[in-house]
Amino acid sequence: MARISIFGMVGLAACSAVLVAGCANGSTDSESAAQSSAASQTATSTAKSTPAPGQLPRITILATGGTIAGKANANSAVGYTAGEATAQDLIDAVPGIDKIAKLDAEQIANIGSQDMNDEVWLTLANRINQIFADDKADGVVVTHGTDTIEETAFFLDHVVASPKPVVLVGSMRPSTALSADGPANLRSAVQVAADADARDRGTMVVLNDTIHGAKDVTKTNTTSVQTFVSPNTGPLGHVDAAAVTFAEPASAHPRLTFPVPGKSPLPQVAIVYSHAGMDATQVNDALGHGAQGIVLAGVGDGNTAKPVVAALSAAAGKGVLVIRSSRVGSGSVVRNAELNDDELGTISALDLNPAKARILTQLLLANGITDKAKVQQDFADC
Incomplete structure (x- = not known):
């Protein structure tokens, strides 16, 4: 600050x-x-229970499209069409993801994030707040294109007051590409959203095994999978197949929310x-x-x-x-x-x-x- x-x-x-x-x-x-x-939102969300011991966390995946849901264009070596795969397609591409959390999926939109707009933002925010108010999930993952993912994350960070985590995830390569990064990124995002230590950290962005806070994260390279950095603060933490590791405890400073x-x-x-x-x-x-x-x-x-x-x-x-x-x-x-x-x-x-x-x-x-x-x-x- x-x-x-x-x-x-x-x-x-x-x-x-x-x-x-x-x-x-x-x-x-x-x-x-x-x-x-x-x-009121915070009080309602805080009052809800966390997963009981032995029970998988409940994670809702809200899909909006983007490269992570893109499919390659057969007429181009690098081209693809964003927003082709569905939320369930993305889940099905990640073997073992159902062992991390109990998943529910909804399709909010299916667009490239260059076309992200206020209407989708409001729909996302209202749906996330409703999910948490109804205690339908312990965390939410939003699949999103990388071009404006930092903007959507920042918006959600200031209109979702719940202590439960919201994690945005995308990919730099389409779902049909060689070495597509979407499945691994989605697994990592679900891991973070399901982790008990992710509470009270607001909205996060997870790509390439790295956890970023919504305020500082930004895209810095046009095509590299290591495009996202937090230039002023550094990342919040990292994730691998075995564990989610946060660099510091969650801040006690209350977030500014509207x-x-x-x-x-x-x-x-x-x-x-x-x-x-x-x-x-x-x-x-x-x-x-x-x-x-x-x-x-x-x-x-x-x-x-x-x-x-x-x-x-x-x-x-x-x-x-x-x-x-x-x-x-x-x-x-x-x-x-x-x-x-x-x-x-x-x-x-x-x-x-x-x-x-x-x-x-x-x-x-x-x-x-x-x-x-x-x-x-x-x-x-x-």
């Missing part, structure tokens, strides 16, 4: 670290509702990508299309060209949430360093990459949270 001392925002010291919404004083009705809903937004699409938030020779065209275009928030994928420490800075500050002055992130790929955007956020009216994304900063901004807007001190605090607490 970023240090609170870097913020330097008036009134921020009055805010305590929170689970869902609001300073101790002056929180909005929507923030209070968010806190109440999340607390109620699942009631409708699709989520509030419109644009990402503006900074580059040499840039002007304010991207910012003006985003505003012209109704953006309620703008995330800057800035150069270096969240910086950009002077005309863009001016346009972003003007937008912030009109009530648009403007978030400074970085295109670099690792590190934290320091508040009031290269740019003076207090003067500009902007928010530092800290260590969130642009895609995840966009999602958090959407969730904040969906819950009526626009106070800049509160928004900055939630970026620190996520």
Whole structure:
């Protein structure tokens, strides 16, 4: 978590670290509702029993498609069609997986993750929350394409308050490829979801024997099976055929969670990508299309060209949430360093990459949270 001392925002010291919404004083009705809903979800899930000794954990697999469900294209050496295999096809491809957990499978979608959208996100979130509320499973595994798996994981991490694990899994090779990695990845994901030590860790991503947290994980290579890394924190742990090993105990710090937004699409938030020779065209275009928030994928420490800075500050002055992130790929955007956020009216994304900063901004807007001190605090607490 970023240090609170870097913020330097008036009134921020009055805010305590929170689970869902609001300073101790002056929180909005929507923030209070968010806190109440999340607390209720957690209490309900915590009250449910864990598997009795000798009984297999119950794991529900929710399939959404992606390369893990892809089948090779006979007309191409490398091409394939994502989202061809069903959830049951994936389970059937993993011998002995039924010895790890009692499995149930549902097909939520069957798309390439480049086509992942708000509607599928809301369907997934509501279904997972219902499964846990009804005590139908001890953990959930979501099969997913790798292109946007980190975004779906981050979204679910902030709308599923249960201590039970949610594990996203994908593959870099289609199911019909030579040395397909999907079956081994799915086995590993089920192992992690079924492990008692996986509780209270939020949403995770498991590929190539490595366990990542939703906040930091990112895809770093176009085709390598070792594409996912957690550049700022390192992986949560590792898994092999014999054991699941976590590097550290689960954090005692409560996750920032919100109620699942009631409708699709989520509030419109644009990402503006900074580059040499840039002007304010991207910012003006985003505003012209109704953006309620703008995330800057800035150069270096969240910086950009002077005309863009001016346009972003003007937008912030009109009530648009403007978030400074970085295109670099690792590190934290320091508040009031290269740019003076207090003067500009902007928010530092800290260590969130642009895609995840966009999602958090959407969730904040969906819950009526626009106070800049509160928004900055939630970026620190996520």
